[in-house]
Structure formats: C-alpha cells, structure tokens
Amino acid sequence: MYIASEKRYEKMPYRRCGRSGLRLPAVSLGLWQNFGFKGVFANMEAMVHTAFDLGVTHFDLANNYGNPYNGSAEENFGRILRDMRGYRDEMIISTKAGYEMWPGSYGDRNGSRKYLTASLDQSLKRLGLEYVDVYYHHIFDPNTPLEETALALDNAVRQGKALYVGVSNYGRGQTAEILKIFKELRTPFVLNQPSYSMLNRWVEGDGLDTFCLENGIGLAVFSPLYQGFLTNKYLNGVPQDSRVGRGETWIGNQLDEKMVARLNRLNDIAQSRGQTLSQMALAWVLHNEAVATVLIGASRPEQIIENVGCIERLDFTEEEILKIEEILK
Ligand SMILES: NC(=O)c1ccc[n+]([C@@H]2O[C@H](COP(=O)([O-])OP(=O)(O)OC[C@H]3O[C@@H](n4cnc5c(N)ncnc54)[C@H](OP(=O)(O)O)[C@@H]3O)[C@@H](O)[C@H]2O)c1
Numbered sequence: 001m002y003i004a005s006e007k008r009y010e011k012m013p014y015r016r017c018g019r020s021g022l023r024l025p026a027v028s029l030g031l032w033q034n035f036g037f038k039g040v041f042a043n044m045e046a047m048v049h050t051a052f053d054l055g056v057t058h059f060d061l062a063n064n065y066g067n068p069y070n071g072s073a074e075e076n077f078g079r080i081l082r083d084m085r086g087y088r089d090e091m092i093i094s095t096k097a098g099y100e101m102w103p104g105s106y107g108d109r110n111g112s113r114k115y116l117t118a119s120l121d122q123s124l125k126r127l128g129l130e131y132v133d134v135y136y137h138h139i140f141d142p143n144t145p146l147e148e149t150a151l152a153l154d155n156a157v158r159q160g161k162a163l164y165v166g167v168s169n170y171g172r173g174q175t176a177e178i179l180k181i182f183k184e185l186r187t188p189f190v191l192n193q194p195s196y197s198m199l200n201r202w203v204e205g206d207g208l209d210t211f212c213l214e215n216g217i218g219l220a221v222f223s224p225l226y227q228g229f230l231t232n233k234y235l236n237g238v239p240q241d242s243r244v245g246r247g248e249t250w251i252g253n254q255l256d257e258k259m260v261a262r263l264n265r266l267n268d269i270a271q272s273r274g275q276t277l278s279q280m281a282l283a284w285v286l287h288n289e290a291v292a293t294v295l296i297g298a299s300r301p302e303q304i305i306e307n308v309g310c311i312e313r314l315d316f317t318e319e320e321i322l323k324i325e326e327i328l329k
Contacts, residue, residue: 002084005053012027015286017217018190024220025055026293028296029047029056032060035073035077050305051304051308058293059077060193061074062138063095063101071126074095092133094133094136094166094220096138097120097136098141098169106118109139110141111140111144116137117156134166138168138169151181165188167191167193190217191218194208197224209288218293219291220295221294235264266281269320269323274313282294283310283314
C-alpha cells in the first residue's frame with residue numbers, strides 16, 4: 001500500500017498556467033516512453049511514486065503512448081492509480097488524441113469530433129477515471145475544420161469528462177485561430193504543449209511563446225532534455241542502455257562529435273553553477289516566463305530525483321545566459 005511522503009509539498013514550486021486558476025509543478029512527468037507493456041511494472045510504479053513524493057503532481061499521457069501497443073501506458077498508469085486513489089484530487093492527469101490510434105478512418109491521424117470523442121472514452125476506461133484534468137488535441141489537422149476540433153474538446157468539458165483543454169504541436173498561427181473559437185465558446189483552454197529545449201528553439205522563432213504569454217495560455221514543454229542529449233549520459237559516448245543506444249529515437253544521428261563537444265561545454269557551465277547538465281537544461285527552459293512546466297521523461301527513478309533537483313537553482317546570471325548563447329550558436 002503506497003503512502004505518499006509527508007514532505008512532498010516542501011520544495012516544488014507550482015507555476016500558474018497562463019491566466020488560469022490552474023497551477024502546475026515546475027517539473028511534470030511524461031509517460032510516453034518506458035510505461036508500455038515492454039517495461040517493468042515495478043519500475044514504472046517506482047517512478048510515479050518517486051515523482052509524487054517530490055511534489056510532481058502532473059502526469060502527462062496520450063492515447064497512443066506505450067510499447068508494444070497504443071494505450072498500454074494509460075493501462076499501466078491506471079493500474080498504478082488503483083493504489084493512489086486517495087490522492088486523486090492532488091493530481092493533474094492529462095491525455096491527448098490526434099495521432100494514429102486504431103484502424104480505419106476514425107482512429108487515424110485526425111482532429112474530428114468522432115475521433116476525439118471516442119478516444120477520450122477509451123482513455124477514461126484504460127485509466128479507470130471518470131474525468132481527466134486536461135484533454136489535448138495532439139497535433140494540428142489541416143483536413144478537419146478547426147471549429148469541429150474545438151467543439152469536440154469543448155464538449156468533453158461540458159460532459160464533465162475533462163476539466164481543461166489544450167493543444168499540442170500547434171504553431172503560433174494555428175493557436176491564434178483556435179483561441180478565437182475557444183473564446184467564443186468560453187472553453188477553459190489553458191495549455192499549449194510544444195517541444196522546446198536548448199537544442200530546439202522553434203517556439204522562440206515562431207513567436208509561440210510570446211503569443212501564449214500575452215494571451216494567458218501556459219506552455220507545458222515536452223522533450224526539454226532533447227530526449228536525453230542534455231544529460232550526463234552522452235558526454236563520453238553512447239551507453240547501450242540509453243534511448244540512442246537502443247535505437248528508440250530518430251534524433252540519434254545528431255549525436256556527432258560537434259554535438260558531444262557542445263554538450264561538454266554546456267556541462268562545464270552547469271558544474272560551475274553547482275548543477276548537473278540535466279538540471280541546468282531544465283532550469284534554462286523554465287527561465288522562459290511563458291513556460292508553466294517542463295514534461296520530463298525518465299527510464300528510472302534516480303533520473304527523476306536528479307532532474308527535480310533543478311528547482312534548487314532556477315535563476316541565471318546574465319553572464320551565464322550569454323555564455324550559453326555562445327555555445328548554442
Ligand atoms: N505532445 C507531443 O507530441 C509529445 C512528444 C514527445 C513527448 N511528449 C511528452 O513529453 C514527455 C517527455 O518527453 P521526452 O521523454 O522526450 O523528454 P526528455 O526529458 O527530453 O527525455 C527523457 C529521456 O532522457 C533520459 N534522461 C532523463 N533524465 C536523465 C538523467 N538525469 N540522466 C540521464 N538520462 C536522463 C531518459 O532516457 P534513457 O535513460 O532511456 O536514455 C529519459 O527517458 C513525454 O513522456 C510525453 O509526456 C509529448
């Protein structure tokens with residue numbers, strides 16, 4: 001029987017999501033990888049408990065997360081939740097739909113009312129929940145009228161199956177368009193979920209971060225460690241037991257000599273701040289005031305403990321920022 005640490009709220013800062021009433025922990029846990037049926041259940045359970053004990057109250061899922069089959073991460077998380085029922089009101093649980101999920105025209109990559117409605121019902125069953133806290137459209141669909149997607153998300157809220165809605169992998173223009181519709185409907189649209197890290201700064205170039213900040217929408221940032229590049233893991237080669245070593249990422253070929261040299265230079269700065277590279281990389285993302293939370297992934301509990309340690313030093317001196325910019329050029 002799991003009993004949460006009494007110290008769980010002592011250190012974690014909770015940041016307001018845009019202009020909403022919702023506050024999220026600076027660090028959240030994502031269950032994209034390592035939570036499918038291929039993983040070891042005891043390890044998944046230990047990761048969720050470790051996170052919650054450290055004040056990580058937000059868990060990010062999607063219908064298609066899990067290996068070997070879609071939905072297995074939600075099933076496993078649902079199993080973990082059975083033993084955490086008493087803490088449900090201390091948790092924010094998010095899920096999404098938008099990518100390929102089941103055969104045929106209604107479960108492929110799309111944003112239709114049919115897909116979003118059916119998928120949420122399936123997710124709730126797998127999770128064993130009556131509602132999720134946040135329901136996202138996972139990726140913009142150019143073939144569905146945005147009004148249909150927005151109405152489907154709004155409907156989920158009105159039916160009591162979601163408390164808030166969000167979008168993911170939407171650029172600034174797409175976000176602006178759907179925001180207009182949500183405003184008319186008075187939908188609680190509070191989150192945008194883009195990728196963003198020291199090594200992937202498209203949200204700055206696109207202006208998505210400034211737009212969201214100005215319009216009261218929080219950013220929940222995914223892959224803030226660039227899938228593990230921005231950790232101590234690859235400073236001296238590629239360990240077999242890593243996402244790149246297992247061939248589980250499409251960005252493995254970017255890990256060339258130049259990249260490794262850059263990571264080592266960033267690591268020098270992290271050390272001079274009294275942090276590990278992953279802690280500095282997370283603090284750097286959180287330094288952007290548009291960001292409400294960073295969604296970290298993990299393959300073992302120790303990584304979560306290390307990464308949550310970023311909250312010990314979130315500020316940067318001007319000199320540090322300039323040095324980092326020089327390395328990232
Ligand atoms: N909306 C979307 O389209 C979308 C897309 C992707 C992700 N996401 C969300 O974002 C979450 C995080 O994505 P991500 O997993 O790519 O994030 P990430 O935090 O950039 O990378 C996580 C991986 O880095 C390695 N790692 C983490 N901490 C470490 C440490 N301290 N030392 C050494 N290695 C460490 C682990 O991989 P290994 O140990 O296995 O090498 C871990 O699985 C997902 O779970 C999901 O919830 C959303």
